[in-house]
Amino acid sequence: MSTTPAVICLDLGGSFVKLGVMDAQQQLTILDQQKIPADSWPDFTALVSRMIQQHQLHFSTDSPLAISTAGIVAPDSGEMFASNIPAFHQRNLSQALGELLQRKVIVHNDADCFTLAEAQAGVGKGHKVVFGAIIGSGVGGGLVADGRIITGQNGLTGEWGHGPITLTEVDIEGETIRLPRQPCPCGQKGCLDSYGGARGLENLHRTLHDVNASSLDIIAGWQQQEVQANRTIQVWLQLVSQPLAYTINITGASLVAVGGGLASVTALMEALNEEVQRYVLRSTQHPLVVPGAFAHNGGMIGAALLARQVA
Incomplete structure (x- = not known):
């Protein structure tokens, strides 16, 4: 050093x-x-x-x-x-x-x-493989193994928010909800970024209910058990948790440190961790998905x- x-x-x-x-x-x-x-x-x-x-x-x-x-x-x-x-x-x-x-x-x-900071000095300290999931205005990520950033082709690694991977239907309490594939600024169609970040959450709420609301209002409504907001968050959790679990399975990460604005909502991160644990090949006793220590x-x-x- x-x-x-x-x-x-x-x-x-x-x-x-x-x-x-x-x-x-x-x-x-x-x-x-x-x-x-x-x-x-x-x-x-x-x-x-x-x-x-x-x-x-x-x-x-x-x-x-x-x-x-x-x-x-x-x-x-x-x-x-x-x-x-x-x-x-x-x-x-x-x-x-x-x-x-x-x-x-x-x-x-x-x-x-952000991922390197969490892996070396934050919530991922002591873990061999750490995935950093950014859930802010959009969705991004990074990967660190053995304390080193993994840099892939053209500088792209950990971009779990892009690619045509988003579910087109989810099952909520026995009801099947179908969702359109949304165009993404990256040029593809069906990226998680369209529904996964704060702007995506707002887009999802609008798609489900034809109502414009801020991500803060949607989350507040969910915490107060408001019907439409609760439905939106239930759908969001399914949409986000499955690609994140898939990412964990591929990378072998033993911890996901979450950054970005939505990471500050503790209850939402706890719910996301619970959903992810359902879909990974091997669930753990400790939380897999946790807010990062260095959010700012x-x-x-x-x-x-x-x-x-x-x-």
Whole structure:
């Protein structure tokens, strides 16, 4: 492990740039957050340079910069695919920022970074294989084995939210409910992402009841045993639990750490774990599906840990 006393951490999303620093004891301190200039490379690099300059007392000139970002990093070329952040879409972000800032820059996908954080220091610590399931506005994932991120072809691993796998009918209390396959922004039709995340939950509620409601209102209604919301969550649990159980069977993960907004709803995660245990080949006494310990800054923590691994 590197003896670098501090790692500069950046979290890049479609709305904000968050800056932090991880010290030698692996403690993360958030230093700044700014709205991201998502459409302009010059404005983006100027902001990052300025943020680092303003907080330079917290790290040294040879501290690496570890970046957790939305999007995919091509493992061979380093090219970014981040259509929601045009500022660095189709650029080698690591190389370009490294040359600009004159320091080592490590860039990786935020779901992968979250999973590494949970596997090394969070709820997955001590587990050989950890799957990270992001259930936020959409559905994503990452995979860590033996403390290392598994990076597949074209930088894609753990994308359980995509592919034409969603059930087209579910059975609820003896009633068969048929569901249409929804088009997905990825270009396919029938992806879990269409029904699985917070926006997907809203879409599912609208499909079932022809009613517009926010994911927060649907979950609150479910917890209050409101009839329509309860039906929506029952269907959601079937739709999400079966692909997740399938993912566990394939990867051999002994724990699924869940991140994203829906992970904060403890009762929903407990219900999801119960459903998943029904479908895996071998259920366990301990929970398989649990909320992650680093719901807010897991990407930054994982990116810093990755920087220490590769230094």
